[in-house]
Amino acid sequence: MTFFAVYPTTITRQYTVRWFEEEGGSAKMTVTRNYGTDISGISPAPETAIVRAKKVGNIVKVFKGWDKPVGRVTEDLDVYALWETSTIGNSITSDSLNMSTLNAADIYALSLLDNGVKANILETQLVQSPIFV
Numbered sequence: 001m002t003f004f005a006v007y008p009t010t011i012t013r014q015y016t017v018r019w020f021e022e023e024g025g026s027a028k029m030t031v032t033r034n035y036g037t038d039i040s041g042i043s044p045a046p047e048t049a050i051v052r053a054k055k056v057g058n059i060v061k062v063f064k065g066w067d068k069p070v071g072r073v074t075e076d077l078d079v080y081a082l083w084e085t086s087t088i089g090n091s092i093t094s095d096s097l098n099m100s101t102l103n104a105a106d107i108y109a110l111s112l113l114d115n116g117v118k119a120n121i122l123e124t125q126l127v128q129s130p131i132f133v
Helices: 104-111 115-128
Strands: 014-020 027-034 053-056 059-066 077-085
Touching: 059 104, 077 104
Parallel strands: 014 077
Antiparallel strands: 014 027, 053 059, 059 077
């Protein structure tokens, strides 16, 4: 009787990529793929994997993207959401608002205000700096 050693022709290396909404939170999406696999098209879309905008306490945040690009899998990788934070807070008044410096989170924060307050702020701002189309 003769015995022959059988060896695999390739060694498959697999790596895991995880997407997180916040540092220290649980992964919103995890994929494990073979080395060299292109996963650039499968990162979680913000509207399905994480929220586009959120309010946590008095802080309003809007999703900006991911902290690093993902392409071909070559190592284990953790990817974190980047957030734009509102600078206007809850104490916004028409006098303290500068429409030209609003970021996406500020605009979302304005949308969360009581309608009367929101209307007053926007009306005052439009009178002070009218927009011509």
